[in-house]
Amino acid sequence: MLDARGAAVPGATLTLISTSGQQLGRALSRPDGYYELTAPASGSYVLIASAEGRRPDASTVTLGDRPVSWDVTMAAMAGVAGTVTGAGDGAPVPDAHVSALDLRGEVLTSGTTDLDGRYGLEELPEGEFTVAVSALGFHPTAMPVRVSGAGMTGLDVVLRPGIRLRGVVHVLDGTPVDDARVTLADSHGNVVDTVTTGPDGTYSFGNLDEGSYTVVASGYAPVTTRVSVGGDDLDSVDLELGHEEAVPVGGFAGHNGRSGPGASAFGR
Template sequence: MVGTVTSADHGKPVVGAMVVAADARGDVLAAGPTDADGTFGFIELLPGQLTLAVTATGYRPIALPVEIAAQGVTRTELELSPGLNVRGVVQAAGRPLNDARVTLIDTAGLVVASSTTGEDGGYAFTDLDGGEYTVTAAGYPPKATHLAVHGPGVESHDIELSHPGG
């Protein structure tokens, strides 16, 4: 079996992608990285059904069924989609907020991922599909304030959040 791994977004070879061939039980039959032109090859595979799993830094992993032919060389082309990243900083009072809970929600309202900020207030979500998301951050108890809106509206309604006793 021989194959090529390319990037779905620009069609270029993915160098150093790990390709693993496994049988129906999940036992690894062969494994190895792609070379400089994104190709890989396994010569010790017997005819029959197997699964190819491919992983590479910066890309979403894939697993696909492949039928190894009894005669000739089985060829396969695999495309990896890039795994997108979201990074940011949560702040309060102009300072990074440690231990804030950040949640990433998709358009169906499902939680895709969650993270807790570090001392620098930073959070990161990796290996995402492209699309629309909502990001929420929580780290302080909620606070309600009264607001009356008249005339042209309210230009600035600032709310300072803090922990109780803080």
Template structure:
């Protein structure tokens, strides 16, 4: 589909004109003489070091490729533009987060340095705290400081896990596995490279049972689990079979307290002969 004036301010003829491909070219790639102004600069890491072999591409606002360059050993690049206008500059390199920015080119070459953020790998192993054995199939979740999930995965047969392409920052690593208590810890990922961590999971104790009355299992009984300090660790309401269960418990001394509905007292006025209806509702205080 033919376009009139593009968003970059170029005529269709200008956009169709062959562009200069500056930097490393593929075998057999044709080179053209430079025309007009352009963009030049340096691609660097957050620590200021040059990013060699970074791919830098200049496109028009309509998405047409204007030029492509590969940064030299010192991180420098040069791209030619067909004329003044607004363009999009895209940069990317192995081990770095890609970046796109809008550049406005005038009659002279624009100096525009590019800062790429390096990515890192987070790898580690999950073990049981009691025996030190690997915990396979554990769910591992990485979240950022806002609590948003960035990556999830499961440990392998040897309890190992790996997450690639994480940017520098502080993250929370949460691990959960059947038969173990969940664990979470902060992880600091610094620059490029590999951050290694080891997570230990404690085996979670489980308590279950049945509350019975003389007539059989007692439904809707309130069961509370209290630790040695008197704190209510968990509470549960029995089902039709009178069963209750508590999971993911630390080893230690507990007290189990079971009770039916608390008593209800209501004032009642009876008027002469006949039958007066008076319904009573029993429930637990927090229902």
């Protein structure tokens, strides 16, 4: 029994079971990491290893008429813990969503902060991860972290508050305009976001950085239809107004053995 660094793992429990799930043998690894299990006959078996503070391991072992050395590597179970606070006042941020992703971008575990802004992500193996944090009213952030050995690795996160822009679209007499399209552009003319107003004419943009913006409000685009008028009245020339479908936004991210009757499988 070895860990990810090649050191012995003593006291690990190793269980040999048949492919039908019947337990055939059980042993503990010695201080030097070695263990030995005996199989009743040649064939394929499942070897399960478990140890406190480490990720369980299961592997298929094919045994023949001679003892086979079968080493098992067990990754340490660890985690990341810390506090999420807001920049400036340093106040804790409750209900922030915290996730740990591996180098392939797969989410391994996630959780939320408590009222004091504390979080804990457990059951992570050794390795490098990205911790992503998001909360309402704050800019999301992602930070690299390396988890090594058992126990919790500390990682405190500071979130930048996002500025919110709100308003109402109305006509000259003050009547609010429902379903108006409001577009926000930055100082370079790039569209930041587009929303439509509610029944009360209100709109809102959130998580903005400091800077200059342009707010553009518009109604529906003109709609035309061709009509031929003859001697009779036309009563069903209906026109439908609506907004064009939003264009999806995309971009680039810059950033193993044998044993027979009475034979044994052993390893470390």
